[in-house]
């Protein structure tokens with residue numbers, strides 16, 4: 001099976017977690033895109049969706065799914081999204097698609113975070129994937145110096161030869177060469193740095209369920 005087929009399999013499985021007559025929170029990235037395509041098939045069963053990025057909102061709308069602002073929603077039974085890495089305890093690195101802040105906000109409202117990922121994303125220790133940190137542009141240099149003191153190497157993320165600008169008008173610093181022994185503590189420490197908007201560690205509030213796509217089927221991890 002190809003990686004895309006594994007992503008499609010978990011996206012299909014995730015439909016089982018969508019609650020009829022309610023809104024669904026939708027993540028960002030290639031796996032989330034497969035989920036959106038599946039969601040389109042049952043769009044008449046849901047009230048609509050809350051998107052974690054402009055790209056996701058556009059894809060949802062292209063399928064005729066109603067997209068509402070998070071501010072209009074009080075109850076969100078599930079948030080469904082991919083991950084760049086996930087541990088057997090449900091802690092994740094997210095933000096490879098630069099949508100970490102809105103992802104964390106929408107996830108914080110949801111009763112359940114359902115992570116959908118192909119099996120290659122499961123790791124015992126987080127940190128092989130660069131850890132994204134969204135930063136207010138004027139604080140980029142000072143935040144980078146402080147992040148370096150935590151042990152990683154900070155790299156400003158570029159796109160098309162220019163610093164990548166997020167949906168929130170911020171920049172991303174990717175921390176490489178970091179072995180994350182204690183994800184909850186590192187999330188706390190990075191959150192303390194003035195100028196940091198969001199760190200792509202989802203550990204204090206990790207996934208509740210992970211649907212992991214493997215060639216022999218979809219494995220469900222519950223945390």
Ligand SMILES: O=C(CO)[C@H](O)[C@H](O)COP(=O)(O)O
Pocket residue numbers: 027028029030031032081082083084093094095096097098099100103
């Ligand atoms: O956090 C994310 C975007 O900000 C994505 O969920 C993460 O990068 C995984 O993406 P993909 O499903 O394409 O592997």
